[in-house]
Amino acid sequence: MPIFIDRRLNPKDRSLANRQRFLRRARDELKQNVRDEIRSRRIAEVDAEHTVPIPKRGTSEPNFDEARNSGRRERVLVGNKQFAEGDLIPKRAQGGFGSPAPGDTPSEDDFRFVLSREEFLDLFFEDLELPDLVKLSLKEIVAFKSRRAGFAQSGAPTNINVGRTMRNSYGRRIALRRPKREDVEAVEQELASLRAVPPSHNTLQRIIALSEELERLKRRQKKIAYVDPVDIRFNRFEPQPLPNASAVMFCLMDVSGSMGEREKDLAKRFFVLLHLFLQRRYERTEIVFIRHTHEAHEVDEETFFYSTQSGGTVVSTALEEMHRIIAKRYPVSEWNIYAAQASDGDNFVSDSERCIALLDGELMRLCQYFAYIEIIDERESEIFGATENGTSLWQAYSNVASQWSNFQMSRIAKAADIYPVFRKLFTKQPTVGKST
């Protein structure tokens, strides 16, 4: 008699720890991969399913191997059809017998595997230097609330639906002809009344018949339960994402010649981070891209990041465009409005005043949050680090920041500087509501 063990219910993912070790091992290569991917992906899809090629660097397992192109060997093969001893067979350029023709086997590039959302975000966050708490709260997906969703045959006793259960029980009792209480009582009463009068032959007969009837009814009552386990119904609950308001995110960027590849890359990470945050808080998020030189346009993501346009720099045009779009498409009563602006700080001197006026006058009242980053050279970061002087736009925005608590600004020279801009956004966890 063999021993049987059913292992199917054993915990899954036995090799999860090995997977984690593998990912850590290939971290640098994967990170590079993720970085490339972020560059080429749309902001809203950054945390969607992500496949990467199996990394090769650092994950080879060397051992002493024979070189294929040296020495003399003998091989025994099967299925000789035409060869005689001494025949010569020309070698093919690649491989030998037994190595399948090219195209038959999946090439190395086909070996891609899927990173989970969590693994992907881990890699993405790595050099953003987010505090752990923030990382956690970003990875967490929307909050769920259970909602009634019909009935189930199993569940917790607290969830028993009495109405349903009793209805089923009633139906079953009728179908199985369970004696009703009234019927039994009627028989009992008749029996009692017969016993009360002096017995005669007829009544005696009747009494015997009635007691038999009574016994039969009671037995049947006992056999057919009043409420049987098959009757019981439970309320079924289904987790549903919390109904959240919608948010729109405005990405504003200066695309004049001074914004190079590095600047755009940093800006994109900045936008991605804000978007991740919004996505977590709101059920529906939309993104509007506005790029500007001396005039501003709403564009699609592709154009936003990849096409250049020459011209001067007038920031206020972007703010005006944003204002116009809000008025047209995103009524404040329905949308939470977030704005993220990236620029290298260049602006016409006279225009900065106009920006202040625009923000103070209207925009800041409409926005939940306005984040501004000024992308500077890494060498400049030491000079500008703490001082308040800077470009005209920086100075103008400093004024706004001192008046509005929902305005944040920062100078950024490397990826790690991005997070402080959002610090406020992440530290306080206000209930999602309408700003007034």
Place this chain on the structure above:
Amino acid sequence: MPASKARLLFSGSDWDFRKLSQVYEAIEEVAVEELQLDVYPTQLEIISSEQMLDAYASVGMPLMYRHWSFGKHFLYQELLYRKGGRGLAYELVINSNPCIVYLMEENTMALQALVTAHAALGHNHFFKNNHLFRQWTDAAMILSYLDFAKDYIARCEERHGLAAVEEILDAAHALKEQGVFRYQRPPKLSSEQQRKEVRERLEYEERSYNDLWRTLPNSRESSEDQNQAERKKKLNLPEENLLYFLEKNSPALEPWQREIIRIVRVIAQYFYPQRQTQVMNEGCATFVHYTLMNMLFDRGRISEGALLEMLSNHSNVVFQPGFDDPRFSGINPYALGLDLMQDIKRIVTEPTQEDRDWFPDIAGSGDWRRVLLDAWADHRDESFIRQFLSPALIRKWRFFLLADCADEPNYKVASIHNERGYEKIRSALAHSYEVGANRPDIQVVDVDLLGDRHLRLQHKVKNGVLLEDKSRDDTLRHVKRLWGYEVSLASVDAGTGATIADRATSQIAS
């Protein structure tokens, strides 16, 4: 109970534990009665496909320590499986006592019966009776050892950090091939015995001490050689098991690191017999399932439908495409093993004149069961093929021998299935299953522990087959990590003794 004997064991394709148990008992009964198999108690475990992938990733063992390379293998296997490029095995069997057999839950009942006969009886019998397994592995202790290894390495990770443990494991894995005793039995002395021997040796030296020896004049010129010879003797050099040598003698390792190397080494040694008996092991299991299923059918215990399903699976397993077929990927051990064994049965029961010439001992002796049982017990692939590959089988398979010389533009057909070729083909095929001879022969030849501690390895180059440069350098780097000092590898021609190449770690950029 003749009435119940004739009853079908199962019908339909669904299985349950009661049916599995009945089938196992029926199969075991026939196996013991008719084939005289002798097996360990069996433990059948039902697993899902995901768990089968897990098992694949950890070299088929139910327990394994953690390492990134297993994660990598898992991803490869999973990809191949998901893409439909490769099906999963229906079963997995572990050489342990009790013998553990994994059955996939997706299998139909007929398949479960087939797998039970194949693994729980065929492989199981082979594990219990083959001399390699009996001598070299300890079936009763492997699971508890793996459990110990897993815990030990997890504890090391906690104490010394993942990176430190990984470094040692990486290096040890690189030397797995050179981490087995191929010819010499692994030393099994306990430390108590060792101490006793050392004590006895000292006593003997004291007893036989004679001051006169000191007065003999020393021959100056040979002292260097003598020194070296003595040194080598003391370290038991040359040593073929690099991991064993490093574990015992490396000046750079801490005790826990030695223990990790030992774990890798013990597991590699455990698998060594399996690699030497692939054809026999699979052949034995396939022969057993094929024979048992037909016997059960003859006794009316399984239906025609079930037998057909089994046969269709069976023929998939033993499919052998020719060398020019795009599906060809070497010789299928299931097919070769099964054919060899069925051929033995044929030679024993109905030999031709040719068989009588080639196999005078067994031809026509009549008791094929005995011959097979003996062969399963006494041989490994190499000796089995050398002993039993018959001309008839060579003709059936149309074997031919191809000489491949790297400098020449052509392969040369050296032998085919004719009178002149039989011996040569048989010998070459047997040789190709000699695991020890087909891996690079690398040994520790010298080290001066009191001097510069330069570790010298030697690669015996046979037939001019050299090592691949990149992997050699990478592996040497791993050796250096374990040794801590300079390591060099000399390639020496096995025939002439001439040094072909010498590579030291100082030449390799790290």
